[in-house]
Amino acid sequence: MNVLGIETSCDETSVAVVRDGVEILSNLIASQVDIHALTGGVVPEVAARKHVERLGVLIEEALHQANLRYSDIDLIAVTNRPGLVGALMVGVSAGKALAYALGKPIVAVHHLEGHIASNFLTAPDLQFPFICLIVSGGHTDLHIVEGHGRRRRLGSTRDDAAGEAFDKAARLLGLGYPGGPAIDRTAKGGNPQAVSFPRAWLEEGSYDFSFSGLKTALLRYVQQTGDALNVADAAASFQEAIVDVLAGKTLHAAEQYEVPRIAVCGGVAANSRLKEVLSEETGRRGYQLVVPPLILCTDNAAMIAAAGYYQYVTSGATDIDFDTIASEALAG
Ligand code: KG4
Numbered sequence: 641m642n643v644l645g646i647e648t649s650c651d652e653t654s655v656a657v658v659r660d661g662v663e664i665l666s667n668l669i670a671s672q673v674d675i676h677a678l679t680g681g682v683v684p685e686v687a688a689r690k691h692v693e694r695l696g697v698l699i700e701e702a703l704h705q706a707n708l709r710y711s712d713i714d715l716i717a718v719t720n721r722p723g724l725v726g727a728l729m730v731g732v733s734a735g736k737a738l739a740y741a742l743g744k745p746i747v748a749v750h751h752l753e754g755h756i757a758s759n760f761l762t763a764p765d766l767q768f769p770f771i772c773l774i775v776s777g778g779h780t781d782l783h784i785v786e787g788h789g790r791r792r793r794l795g796s797t798r799d800d801a802a803g804e805a806f807d808k809a810a811r812l813l814g815l816g817y818p819g820g821p822a823i824d825r826t827a828k829g830g831n832p833q834a835v836s837f838p839r840a841w842l843e844e845g846s847y848d849f850s851f852s853g854l855k856t857a858l859l860r861y862v863q864q865t866g867d868a869l870n871v872a873d874a875a876a877s878f879q880e881a882i883v884d885v886l887a888g889k890t891l892h893a894a895e896q897y898e899v900p901r902i903a904v905c906g907g908v909a910a911n912s913r914l915k916e917v918l919s920e921e922t923g924r925r926g927y928q929l930v931v932p933p934l935i936l937c938t939d940n941a942a943m944i945a946a947a948g949y950y951q952y953v954t955s956g957a958t959d960i961d962f963d964t965i966a967s968e969a970l971a972g
């Protein structure tokens with residue numbers, strides 16, 4: 641089954657063709673990062689306009705690279721939630737138009753279901769259940785995934801998402817946008833033990849996260865140190881505080897629920913220190929660890945096509961009159 645995936649929920653325009661949920665035939669991503677770097681963050685209206693300019697060309701090119709014609713597509717999968725509504729609407733309108741014109745079914749995909757599916761593209765043999773840490777610019781969720789579309793949420797962030805915390809910290813440290821990769825790079829030259837930032841473990845046994853206190857602690861530290869600020873040390877220590885909590889709670893969940901498989905997805909899964917710590921700790925415990933390659937960690941349409949395939953197989957197509965939705969937690 642050839643699935644055409646479309647992703648326009650934020651600032652990446654992406655189109656992919658994935659066969660049977662596992663084989664990527666094409667996965668094209670047109671990033672708007674240069675444009676949004678000028679404003680230090682995504683301007684929703686600008687993002688939507690860029691999607692309009694680029695989406696048509698990307699659809700043609702994704703088919704070309706997959707060596708397929710429109711008539712070879714069996715299913716359209718498009719992100720309809722959550723995200724910037726204007727941006728989502730571009731992808732959803734294009735997806736619906738294609739489905740209608742080609743007479744093919746369409747599925748409306750939750751963006752985070754896409755991030756989870758990036759693990760199946762990375763490790764098609766991944767067994768259920770597994771513990772899944774979803775860490776992106778908008779979300780920080782910990783789930784036990786029990787089957788395709790079946791999961792139990794153990795916890796989520798009570799304030800900032802991990803990626804958002806990285807982005808805000810980078811801005812405070814004058815490292816620019818996007819913040820996560822900038823902190824990751826800068827931290828390599830710093831001492832993670834230089835500053836002891838707080839770790840919000842919350843109540844005993846809680847799998848929720850909180851990063852706003854850490855952000856405030858960094859702000860206070862930057863103000864106090866003034867010209868003496870060592871940016872690399874501050875970045876490394878800040879990153880270590882986030883990674884400690886993300887890795888600590890994920891490993892604890894695997895232990896408590898006796899699930900020896902951990903998957904990490906979303907933009908922050910690209911963080912080199914998070915990968916390093918989880919790889920060491922899962923290695924020590926004999927757990928399987930799946931972290932998608934960079935191209936599948938950040939927003940891309942291959943993960944949406946894969947999630948759409950499993951959704952179609954388990955629950956069928958979506959009625960074509962579905963809406964775009966700005967905010968919706970992943971059920972579970
Ligand atoms: O999943 P994603 O591409 O978009 C959303 O759905 O939000 O995630 C983007 C987030 C941004 O906050 C970005 O700063 C963060 O992922 N990110 C990273 C790294 N690469 C991207 N955070 C930490 N370390 C990285 N290497």
Ligand code: ZN
Nearest residue numbers: 776906907939
């Ligand atoms: Zn995302």
